[in-house]
Amino acid sequence: MPGARVLCCGDLMLDRFVYGAVDRVSPEAPIPIVRVDREASMLGGVGNVARNVAGLGARADIVAMVGSDAAADRIQSLIEAEPGLQSHLVHNAARRTSVKTRYVANGQQLLRADEEHQSPITGDAREQLFDTFAARLPDCDVVVLSDYAKGVLPADVLVTFIDQARAAGKPVVADPKGRDFARYRGATLLTPNRKELAAATGRACGSDKDVESAAGDLLTTFGLETVLVTRSEQGMTLVRRVEGVRHIPSQAREVFDVSGAGDTVVAVAATAIAAGADVAAAAELANVAGGVVVGKVGTAAVTASELRDSLYVDDLLANESKIVSPREAADQVDRWRARGKRVGFTNGCFDLIHPGHVSLLRQSKATCDCLVVGLNSDDSVSRLKGADRPVQSEMARATVLASLQPVDLVVIFAQDTPIELIETLRPDVLVKGADYTVDEVVGADVVQGYGGQVVLADLADGYSTTGTIAKMSGG
DSSP, X not given: OTTOEEXXXXXXXXXXXXXXXXXXXXXXXXXXXXXXXXXXXXXXXHHHHHHHHHHTXXXXXXXXXXXXXHHHHHHHHHHHHSTTEEEEEEEOTTSOOEEEEEEEETTEEEEEEXXXXXXXXXXXXXXXXXXXXXXXXXXXXXXXXXXXXXXXXXHHHHHHHHHHHHHTTOOEEEEOOSSOGGGGTTOSEEOOBHHHHHHHHTSOOOSHHHHHHHHHHHHHHHTOSEEEEEOGGGOEEEEETTTEEEEEOOXXXXXXXXXXXXXXXXXXXXXXXXXXXXXXXXXXXXXHHHHHHTTSSSSOOOOHHHHHHHHTGGGSOTTGGGEEOHHHHHHHHHHHHHXXXXXXXXXXXXXXOOHHHHHHHHHHHHTOSEEEEEEEOHHHHHXXXXXXXXXXXXXXXXXXXXXXXXXXXEEEEOSSSSHHHHHHHOOSEEEEETTSOGGGSTTHHHHHHTTXXXXXXXXXXXXXXXXXXHHHTTO
């Protein structure tokens, strides 16, 4: 997938998440009071499709329309911060940027507030969008049209974009909305969910046969090549004009939040097609990716490494799945927190693990529900301990750590200290050995600054990696 180029066009929005806790009801009305702890912003709509494309190592060019407001500025900064994303935004002062704000407390979404402008685009802004699309079209491998019914892709715009893409020999993947699927005529791949399929065809879509029949009608009526119907826990159904029907069972192992799952399916299918996969293989990959992303918090994206891991999940040892990147660790920590779990963190080189290490890990786990261990990379160990260290490689050390019962995640970091990792994960408790004082513990001020706890663990006497190495070498 690296090297694939995907042109993502459609309704762009800002997804805001406000997280907190509810412990009382308002005296003003029978409504809960949310004590806000933190907020997060993400690209939504076609922006989330593009994030997923970039997460797979491909390039995503975003052609979309925003207002001239603070939300548009925030969207621009999010695009610039994401490697692999290219911004080609049309600013329209007459429209407000779409913003969806979700309020989440105690792991439950309480309310969603939408700010948006839904009327079809007109005038100069419409012409600018046409010009921008036409300029970017030659430099892409596939076109994604992400329609959220916010007015950026009315019927005449969709028809023009599809006709231009097909004339240029570019496959078109369209994520539809509404009842009138005639405006998607000529698309290479259409990805409705079961509810959208039923609304567009006026037919029941409960059983496999119902879905096959309804999707078949779309193919013949609107000149489509392929329809991929997403069916939640029932997986997906791929209906092709020539090759027929294929039912793909669901790959979800844990469903926490379905926000943006459809975007992930579209993005992975489109990127796979851009990279040369046939539609059937693209659908299989998209199904696996959908199963990954519904286990994440918020409008989430899937990474290439997560997709690889899921493809080979039956062959992976359980402890190997604990070894993750900082980004994957942050996603997992968000899931734990959303379930009310207390997250702990400790770190070290852990070269030749001995009973002292095991004691530290047990004490660390006793302070929390889920323990993340930061592990110095080989280069950082050499800088800290000398050129003859470490004795074992970082993956060997990580594998041994991950096999220990107290450890829930292992994250390798390349810096001399774990401060960046601590700032990213924001653990509830930071644990270090009692040979330090609280003032000497890296990250203690950060953790205490947001109300977290620093714990000094008792040391097990008589054990050290340096001493073990000395004995082994006859010192």
